[in-house]
Amino acid sequence: MKKLICCLVLLVSIFSLVGCALNNNQNETLASSDYLRIHIRANSNSMDDQNVKYMVKDKVVEFLTPIIALCKSKEEMQNAVNSNLRNIESVANEVLNGNGFNYTSKAYLNFEYFPTKTYGDTTLEADFYDAIIVELGNADGNNWWCVVYPPLCFLNAEETSTEGFRYKSLIKELIDKFFN
Numbered sequence: 001m002k003k004l005i006c007c008l009v010l011l012v013s014i015f016s017l018v019g020c021a022l023n024n025n026q027n028e029t030l031a032s033s034d035y036l037r038i039h040i041r042a043n044s045n046s047m048d049d050q051n052v053k054y055m056v057k058d059k060v061v062e063f064l065t066p067i068i069a070l071c072k073s074k075e076e077m078q079n080a081v082n083s084n085l086r087n088i089e090s091v092a093n094e095v096l097n098g099n100g101f102n103y104t105s106k107a108y109l110n111f112e113y114f115p116t117k118t119y120g121d122t123t124l125e126a127d128f129y130d131a132i133i134v135e136l137g138n139a140d141g142n143n144w145w146c147v148v149y150p151p152l153c154f155l156n157a158e159e160t161s162t163e164g165f166r167y168k169s170l171i172k173e174l175i176d177k178f179f180n
Contacts, residue, residue, distance in 0.1 A: 034074060034149075035124065035129055035130070036074050036081075036132070036148045036149035037132070037147050038134070039145040042137075046141070050141060054144070059095050064148070068080065071149070074149045081132050088134060092104075092105035092136065106134075106139075111128055111131070113126070113128050114129050
């Protein structure tokens with residue numbers, strides 16, 4: 001009986017290790033395929049340019065929130081964003097113009113490299129991601145970025161919902177199968 005229990009514990013340990021490896025590989029695949037990020041690049045690192053970058057960020061997020069709320073998939077969101085790129089530029093340009101800046105913005109979708117970033121309990125590894133890029137002026141300054149889909153930065157922590165998203169744990173599935 002003790003040998004059987006030891007064998008079962010050993011098997012569960014092996015499955016757990018294999019599950020971790022598979023789960024980590026699955027997360028890497030998801031990084032470039034299931035997320036849409038946003039990247040707002042300031043004109044420069046001057047205090048004024050950095051401050052206006054955050055004002056632009058607030059207005060762009062405010063503009064995009066009702067649009068992305070209607071999207072059920074990343075593809076829907078990319079299509080919605082793509083059809084609103086000129087509107088995103090207009091929102092950003094209104095902020096820039098209203099604050100006395102003589103440069104404008106450029107918005108586009110691109111596939112770009114992002115460093116590792118943690119949003120609450122979710123960590124996105126350094127990788128290439130689809131992203132909404134908003135360049136302000138020369139876009140030579142420090143920037144702000146976040147995740148649009150799933151909406152990790154567009155909701156307050158209390159409002160964050162994973163409804164419609166299913167994160168799977170291979171280890172949990174194996175344990176559930178083993179004990180049920």
